Amino acid sequence: MFAKIAAISEDIAPRSKGAAALFTAIAIPMVIVHMAQTYGLILPSGQFRSFHLNTSILILLVAMIGKTGAERRWERIGLAFMCLLSLVPLVYIHLEYPALVDDRPFLPNNNDLIIIVIMLVLTLFVAVREWGKIIPLVAFLGIFYGFFGYLLPEGLFAHGGIRIERLIGYLGVPYFRGLLGGLTEVSAGTIFMFLVFAGLIKATGGLDYVMKVAFTVGGRSRSGPAQAAVISSGFMGMISGSIMANVASTGAFTIPLMKRVGFTGSFAGAVEAVASALGQFTPPKMGLAAFLIVGLTGIPYNEVMVAAIFPSIVVYLYLAVAVQVRAMKTGVHAGRLAETERESLPLADLTLWQATLEYGHLFISLIVLVYFLLIGYAAGTAALFGILLLMTTETIKQMLRHRDNPVKGFGEALRINLMGCASGAKSGAMVAIVIATISVMVEMLIVTGFAQKLSHLLLLWTDRSTWVALLITAGTALTFGLGLPTSAAYILVAILGAPALVELGIPLLGAHLFVFYLAIMSALTPPVATAALVASSIAQAGFFKTSFTAMRLGLPGFLLPFYFVLRPEMLLLKGTMVDTVAVTVVAFIGLIALNFALEGYFFRKMSWWERALMIPASIGILEPTWTTTYVGLALFAVVAVYQLMLARRSPDTLPARPPTAQQEAER
Numbered sequence: 001m002f003a004k005i006a007a008i009s010e011d012i013a014p015r016s017k018g019a020a021a022l023f024t025a026i027a028i029p030m031v032i033v034h035m036a037q038t039y040g041l042i043l044p045s046g047q048f049r050s051f052h053l054n055t056s057i058l059i060l061l062v063a064m065i066g067k068t069g070a071e072r073r074w075e076r077i078g079l080a081f082m083c084l085l086s087l088v089p090l091v092y093i094h095l096e097y098p099a100l101v102d103d104r105p106f107l108p109n110n111n112d113l114i115i116i117v118i119m120l121v122l123t124l125f126v127a128v129r130e131w132g133k134i135i136p137l138v139a140f141l142g143i144f145y146g147f148f149g150y151l152l153p154e155g156l157f158a159h160g161g162i163r164i165e166r167l168i169g170y171l172g173v174p175y176f177r178g179l180l181g182g183l184t185e186v187s188a189g190t191i192f193m194f195l196v197f198a199g200l201i202k203a204t205g206g207l208d209y210v211m212k213v214a215f216t217v218g219g220r221s222r223s224g225p226a227q228a229a230v231i232s233s234g235f236m237g238m239i240s241g242s243i244m245a246n247v248a249s250t251g252a253f254t255i256p257l258m259k260r261v262g263f264t265g266s267f268a269g270a271v272e273a274v275a276s277a278l279g280q281f282t283p284p285k286m287g288l289a290a291f292l293i294v295g296l297t298g299i300p301y302n303e304v305m306v307a308a309i310f311p312s313i314v315v316y317l318y319l320a321v322a323v324q325v326r327a328m329k330t331g332v333h334a335g336r337l338a339e340t341e342r343e344s345l346p347l348a349d350l351t352l353w354q355a356t357l358e359y360g361h362l363f364i365s366l367i368v369l370v371y372f373l374l375i376g377y378a379a380g381t382a383a384l385f386g387i388l389l390l391m392t393t394e395t396i397k398q399m400l401r402h403r404d405n406p407v408k409g410f411g412e413a414l415r416i417n418l419m420g421c422a423s424g425a426k427s428g429a430m431v432a433i434v435i436a437t438i439s440v441m442v443e444m445l446i447v448t449g450f451a452q453k454l455s456h457l458l459l460l461w462t463d464r465s466t467w468v469a470l471l472i473t474a475g476t477a478l479t480f481g482l483g484l485p486t487s488a489a490y491i492l493v494a495i496l497g498a499p500a501l502v503e504l505g506i507p508l509l510g511a512h513l514f515v516f517y518l519a520i521m522s523a524l525t526p527p528v529a530t531a532a533l534v535a536s537s538i539a540q541a542g543f544f545k546t547s548f549t550a551m552r553l554g555l556p557g558f559l560l561p562f563y564f565v566l567r568p569e570m571l572l573l574k575g576t577m578v579d580t581v582a583v584t585v586v587a588f589i590g591l592i593a594l595n596f597a598l599e600g601y602f603f604r605k606m607s608w609w610e611r612a613l614m615i616p617a618s619i620g621i622l623e624p625t626w627t628t629t630y631v632g633l634a635l636f637a638v639v640a641v642y643q644l645m646l647a648r649r650s651p652d653t654l655p656a657r658p659p660t661a662q663q664e665a666e667r
Contacts, residue, residue: 199424481522
């Protein structure tokens, strides 16, 4: 039995069957407890947060043991000791919970302080190993500021001082804040469940089916694999929660094919990076940070999800048109991939209909999940229903496939479901660590009053100018996102900047979506640009060239946040549905006009004066007053009509051609 479990977890801890078996033996009960808690609240909130964080620490430490070579014996012993140590806070908080809540809710005792220190050290250690040094450094700076900020000269950074015991208590127990605060509750009750659902989608073949649909629908268009990348990466980005993981998984198929049909390596990598990043905007999952919007604002998730529908439509239509325009401009025609190339695609031996019969049950579970979200169920509960339906339908599928030996079919379904749960548990544990770590800084900013003071000063510095406040907040989000995951960058900027935007009259949801979008776009922004980094390595293209190309392709992600906070109709926060559709269409025209100007191509190659007219047309269309919008639309219409007339007389769309020597060199 344990050998089978080890095989299931082999991708998680490949060097040690024992560690792999132990990982799965912990991960599966962890998933069961989270599912039970989501359905029936079997534990008090504080106990559940402790279980979530400490179990996450434990399984990640076990995974580290499995990845550590046998020759590093002392390191393995040290990790094993930490595994045992992680059980201490878990057991202590479970047993002491009534006393923590009833007997000493205002000040921790000495044992509580020891437990907090153990949890903090283990969390920071795991964060360093899994996420690098920047996130733990941010937490350390927060602790340092909380302890010694009272020594600073009077001004913005100084605070009045907080008793040390109370300050440590704010990091965990008995206040259940910091490491065990509200954001950890969001991680435990919502994000973890969605990541288990995503793990099951991947384990049951969801990625292969998405790639099949994407290449069937988009693969025969002029832009071919680029259009398929937009579809597949957008969908997988919607449910995966990790931009880099999405680039790595779908990009392994799409980027080489884009290069093979004639796109440059930098453009191929940029398309994949942008499509994966923009997938984080797309309902129903919207990456991970969207769930944190619920935790920080109290806005129901179905409202967040509905508000994001029209912006996500704009960004994907824009990207689909942008890759098609590039194909027309450069003469790429990928409508017919070579048969050998098609045979390398997932599920190449099946027709689309056959693949749908084989894997369609995956999307029935997704539809059910969306349905429960829309009718107002909590996000975690909706994910639970999706998980149960997916596991049930996969079991039925495998038993029908092995109808001559139903026991074998059930065993295969069990293996797949356990593999998906184990994979989802690891992803959920990693997110729990980053959220708990960044929550330390957030707690210090709040209890010292720094966040409130900074928000007030932001209003003074900007002279209550909405545009200036938006620009400062955007710059902060992009800067924080350079070294932090999206969720961490969003949390910090939402705490520091969003309150000032709300004070200036921007709707609460609009302010948080503004921060959320720009935190995601930092994945495309050099000098770090994590999505572009992964994509450029797959494409074997220059990092900076790929990154800057991705920024240009990803313009909607940078510009739309400004647009929808000033035109909240797009988020369904104001006006009628007619107003929403109108501002959405206007936004798409304005953005695509800017792409035409930058690309120098519309229906055919554009002259300098056409490009010169198209830039102010785009700016006018996107400017949030209808007068300038009408002027911009008029300029756009002039260029469009002129281009259409020229194209009918003498189309200059380049014929399909083989890759150039430069493109061959980039392969």
